[in-house]
Amino acid sequence: MTFEPESLGQSRSDLAEALRRERKRAGLTQTRLAQRCNMSQTKISNIEGGKLTPTIVDVELILEALGTDSPIGLKILALARTANTEWQDDWSSQRRGLDKKQNELAGLESITTEFRFFLPTMITGLLATPDYVRASLARNPSDISKTVTKKLERQQILTNPAKFFTFLLTEQAVRWPLASPVAMAMQLDRLASVSRIPNVRLGIIPLRTVGPLNETPLSVFTVYDRRLVQVETHTGALILRDHRDVDAYREEFNRYEEYALFGDACRELLTEWSMIFTRLRKY
Numbered sequence: 323m324t325f326e327p328e329s330l331g332q333s334r335s336d337l338a339e340a341l342r343r344e345r346k347r348a349g350l351t352q353t354r355l356a357q358r359c360n361m362s363q364t365k366i367s368n369i370e371g372g373k374l375t376p377t378i379v380d381v382e383l384i385l386e387a388l389g390t391d392s393p394i395g396l397k398i399l400a401l402a403r404t405a406n407t408e409w410q411d412d413w414s415s416q417r418r419g420l421d422k423k424q425n426e427l428a429g430l431e432s433i434t435t436e437f438r439f440f441l442p443t444m445i446t447g448l449l450a451t452p453d454y455v456r457a458s459l460a461r462n463p464s465d466i467s468k469t470v471t472k473k474l475e476r477q478q479i480l481t482n483p484a485k486f487f488t489f490l491l492t493e494q495a496v497r498w499p500l501a502s503p504v505a506m507a508m509q510l511d512r513l514a515s516v517s518r519i520p521n522v523r524l525g526i527i528p529l530r531t532v533g534p535l536n537e538t539p540l541s542v543f544t545v546y547d548r549r550l551v552q553v554e555t556h557t558g559a560l561i562l563r564d565h566r567d568v569d570a571y572r573e574e575f576n577r578y579e580e581y582a583l584f585g586d587a588c589r590e591l592l593t594e595w596s597m598i599f600t601r602l603r604k605y
Contacts, residue, residue, distance in 0.1 A: 333404040338372040339477040340385060340398050345370070348388045355589060358387035375405050378564050408561035416464065424472035431479050433547040438575045442497055442539035447473040448480060449489060450525075451512050453505035480519055490578050491541065497595055503602040510596040514589045525582030526591055528546045537577055545571050 345355055345366075352370070356363040361380070368374035371385075376384070381402040385395045389484040410423075430438075436472055439446055447455060455473050459466040496513065499506055517524035527535075542554040551571045562568065583591065 337405045339403040342370040344388050359383045406563035411558035421472050423470040430528050431455040437487045437544040438491045440543050441495045451509045454509045486521050490525050492527045493529045503599045506594045507599040510592045514592045525584045526588050528583045
């Protein structure tokens with residue numbers, strides 16, 4: 323799928339219009355279509371009015387209920403796929419204030435039960451110490467104090483027994499010297515502590531993994547239940563809600579998980595690397 327970020331909003335209105343047009347072509351009222359799809363009339367109305375972006379499954383159900391032919395149906399599904407994609411660029415986030423982004427993430431985390439974090443480059447904020455958080459934001463020209471506070475506040479969710487987390491980090495992500503040796507030693511100790519929280523699984527993929535890795539890590543991504551995937555790039559984040567995208571990233575995550583070390587084996591590595599950072603501070 324290719325798209326221009328500025329076209330995403332237009333695709334939502336185009337999708338709404340296309341679905342409304344197909345319903346009228348089929349000679350159905352919103353109420354009758356809602357009954358066929360096992361949806362509420364309000365939901366159909368909001369979809370056709372552009373107030374609600376339907377999932378791919380919603381669109382498939384509507385097209386089936388309308389008896390839409392294949393060529394038109396494929397075009398509408400393509401619109402739905404684009405409409406379920408969101409681009410969040412870093413420049414916009416900085417203009418709004420990075421602390422606002424933290425509020426959005428906290429809101430998403432509050433409605434999510436199962437989290438999967440794949441971290442091939444650096445440690446995520448939920449696992450970070452204050453020094454590491456500040457180091458990760460050091461290149462930002464604005465005041466980062468509110469953002470640091472909100473990042474640390476979000477960490478409280480890790481102790482919520484109703485939430486389940488799996489973090490997969492590569493050795494590079496864990497050992498990349500983003501902060502001073504002392505701060506990095508404390509950060510690795512923090513990872514070891516978090517790994518003991520009952521509802522948290524923290525795994526590391528070491529470079530000395532036996533045998534070839536058949537996967538090539540391309541980007542940081544987080545899977546929120548089966549709801550959406552956030553894929554991070556150097557200049558922003560891509561939000562994918564298409565169930566096929568979500569399933570693909572869940573499967574990719576499962577493949578990486580096979581190479582990771584968990585529990586005591588993971589903590590042994592963290593202790594070893596923490597001691598290396600501790601020795602480095604003497605030089």
